Amino acid sequence: MDTKTLIIVALMVALAITLSMAVILWTRRTYPGFGYWVAGLACGGLASVLFLLPRDQFPPWLTIVLANYLLLAKGILFLRGTLIFRGLSPRVRWDIAGSLTYVGLLLWFSYGDPNLNARIVINAVFSVIWMLWLARVLLTRRPPFFGSADRLQAALWLVLTAADFSRALYAGFFAPPLTDFLVGPAYQNQWILLVILTSLLVAVSQVVMNAQRLEFDLLQAREALEEDIRKRxxxxxxxxxxxxxxEATVNALPDLLLRVDRAGRVRECHTADPGRLILPPAEFLGRPVTEILPPEAAGVILAALEEAERKGYHRGGRYSLPSPQGPIWHELSIARLEGPEAAKHEFIILVRDITDRKLAEEQLRISEGRHRLLAENAQDVIWTIEPDGTISYISPAIEKL
Known part of the structure; x- marks a missing residue:
């Protein structure tokens, strides 16, 4: 099989690989850098087209300089794509410097001093540099999502590096002067076959690398989801x-617990003893206190709510409710509900039954009044002394002494 036929085969293979990779890029989940690989494959296919153009009908800058540079651009784009795929920053200055140097040398050995052997050496040497760089990145800059595909690709680049290096040595020191690339020595056909084979394997490794990273991300997402579920x-x-x-604390409270709005409308009620309520909960939930309680008691609650709205809390408001056994006294403790989920202007009211305390206070007041009356009308002098010796009370009988 002659060189031209092999180049046509290489073109067909490059087109098939490029289209396949482009379909994956457009229809599947790919990562940054994959597009550079597709662009590099396209450069390789375009280079094959330019190599097949008749050189007696097209200028050397097209069939030689541009065609060879596209082969170098393929390596540059592969390296750039791999760096980006790995989350690294490519260095543009090296790409520009290498491209300018490469194109300058090709122009000189195409126009200034035409020399096919020199062009082969230049192409091989520059390709070796970029392929070694690419292999180094694949083998040393391995992120957590690496698999076996990057090692396979690195091995392929090293094989191509050895082949290109041998090709450069032979063309530079041992091969006779060449005049036509398409009728070159037999080793050239072997090199083209090797390029075709490695191009297929490199494309496969790139697809596998993308799949391995996708699998790694899915695994991480699953682990994160499982951890989130465990946390929840x-x-x-x-x-x-x-x-x-x-609930246990609330159930243990002997007091009435209410959730009300600013208008005194009861939203929620809890008590350990429903029998102590003046009305069943179904009859006062959603109604304002002005419709449930006597005006005096409702006024005390509304005033307490106003203070709680200003200060955030209220303590000590008292009111009484009539009952057959006598007035029932209650004391208020109010706190304003806070937090993002709390409704605006809602309050918690703790209503404590202090009837026994009020009765005890009243009985104490009556008892103190009786004793004072006895002391003030007694013929003898009565006084009280504090623990520190201070006289705190002397009965009026002292005036008769």
């Missing part, structure tokens, strides 16, 4: 325990 379960367990503790 722990939070739910903690919330259930906190809710159980809160």
């Amino acid at each position: 379960e722990r939070i739910q367990v903690a919330l259930r325990r906190a809710k159980a503790r809160l």
